[in-house]
Amino acid sequence: MRRVAVTALLALATLLGLTTPAMAHNVLVSSDPADGATLDSAPESVTLTFDQSVQDVGNQIAVTGPEGGQWTDGDVQVRGNIVTVGLRPLGPAGEYTIGYRILSADGHPVQGEVTFTMSQAGSGTSAPGDSGAGQSATTAPPAGSTATAPTRAAPSAEGDSSGLPVWVWVVGGVVLLAAGLTVALRMGRDQE
């Protein structure tokens, strides 16, 4: 009867072991500029480094200045786990917010923010027409929005798996374990 409990434990361990890496979203490891950095000269680009490869589909980085303008220049580039975007020459001193939304290796979008502060004003001006159609693609979407994600970035499989949150797997594992132990205990009692 011990063997049944051991089998149940092994099954649970296997289940968690196999599913945990596949379900883990990308995590931002570092950035340049670093989060919270104070700079006296403007960076020419933003680099975000993640712990896993980023899928090169529909990634967005928006850099919002202290007065609200947008400061990215050009398209977002992906190289493995590194995502970069160019910057216009920066303008006013103050806090800039790097908002990102990238497509995780597991197919889920991951978004977050990094801020840095310019201690001295530059001579640049923010991108014109912040509300224009051309700029909306580089503006960070509101939390929870999928409207701006390209359709390719939202395959039905993504919706399916995101509809099955981690707690379902955890509860499933616990139920499996409990069932295994119950069977093991019952069998033990029957034999004694």
Ligand SMILES: [Cu+2]
């Ligand atoms: Cu995920």
